[in-house]
Amino acid sequence: MLDVISPGEHNGHMIRKLKRIAPLQFGKMMGVLYGLMGLIFLPFFVIAGLVGAFAQTQAQENAAAGAAALGGLVVMGLLMPVVYGVMGFILGIISAAFYNLIARWIGGIEVEVE
Numbered sequence: 001m002l003d004v005i006s007p008g009e010h011n012g013h014m015i016r017k018l019k020r021i022a023p024l025q026f027g028k029m030m031g032v033l034y035g036l037m038g039l040i041f042l043p044f045f046v047i048a049g050l051v052g053a054f055a056q057t058q059a060q061e062n063a064a065a066g067a068a069a070l071g072g073l074v075v076m077g078l079l080m081p082v083v084y085g086v087m088g089f090i091l092g093i094i095s096a097a098f099y100n101l102i103a104r105w106i107g108g109i110e111v112e113v114e
Contacts, residue, residue: 018109020100027093034088038081045080049073 050073103109 013112013114016111016113017107018111019103020108021096023093023096023100026096027089030092030095031085031089034091035081035085037088038084042077042080046073046077049076
């Protein structure tokens with residue numbers, strides 16, 4: 001739910017004030033965005049982890065350590081977008097609640113729209 005008020009007009013553009021952000025909706029939006037960011041960053045983390053795992057196995061000549069590291073990468077690859085999404089959801093709800101509290105005191109953010 002997005003509540004706006006119209007305090008006036010400036011150069012033919014309407015100035016609106018963002019008074020409240022619906023916490024649950026904002027949390028869902030942030031959860032999806034953070035989950036997608038987790039998918040975008042995932043290949044970089046996997047490549048860095050593979051380089052580290054292969055460097056470790058070359059130095060130690062221990063195949064079991066490399067296999068364990070590779071298994072950890074697979075688990076991280078599956079969980080990373082989910083963890084990012086959950087954290088985005090939680091932080092989105094908290095952020096919206098803080099915004100709503102502060103906006104009550106100081107009036108919110110003014111946005112100029114056509």
